[in-house]
Amino acid sequence: MTIHSSHPFADPEPDPARRLRGRLGTAVTLWTAGEGADRAGLTVTSLMVALGPTPSLLALLDPDSDLLAELRESRRAVVQLLTWEDRQLAESFAGTAPAPGGPFRQAEFATTPYGPLLAHATTHALVSLAAEREVGWSVEVEAVLDSITVGDSDDRPLLHRRGRFLALPE
Template identity: 75%
Template structure:
């Protein structure tokens, strides 16, 4: 076995668009929806805020995700910003780490009218689905920000860039 100092798949995928996306980086969010047995969640990093009279979010999600199916069914969800301490939870909801009993058992969640809220999340939004349409290999989900809670700015945000989790070094 050889230990590599770089990313093992860096040269295996020469697609310039994918490599460009990897260099953009961004904040890591957890999107949740549903209740009880219909709860669904997904780690999402491809998103942006759209300001205006009715502010919203645009995100790219997996078209086969449970989150998308449930969000389309009930039309409501919760978007929470994750912190450095949540990186294992981000992996569980991304489906890249084991989650015995399912990802919702990996942390404490509380119910809201829009869906499950990570109990430790200090910055989050309850959202309503506006539109969902195919874009490339993803589905662009447009949601309206119904209720926003802004927490303290002293937590270490969880960021994702070039296939790795990072935090700010100020």
């Protein structure tokens, strides 16, 4: 066994675009769609709100994700903002932490016509798929904001920057 002074999985030449993306920072959302055995979810941090006569969310999704497949099928989803207390749930839906029984067993969800809604989510949106296109290694989706609920208790939003979860100082 050889011990190296550098990280064994680090890129030999870091990609400047990847480094820039990591420094932008963003809120962490959970996208869910489907019902019953067809439920799917994905932790999403690459998104923005586009204002206008028809406000929309623009998001970059994994082209191989179950969530994208279900979104294409149902044409609807629930987008919920996660809090600091939801960081393990975010890891579960990102596929980076174990989720015994699947990620939907890690929290309570209510059934809606748009998909599963995290029972304690105070800020969420019900969205309809309007368009999609391949962008780089992702699929950019445009989702029309059909209904928005903005809660008052978003004191500790879950944020993501440089590969780590962060919370705003209290």
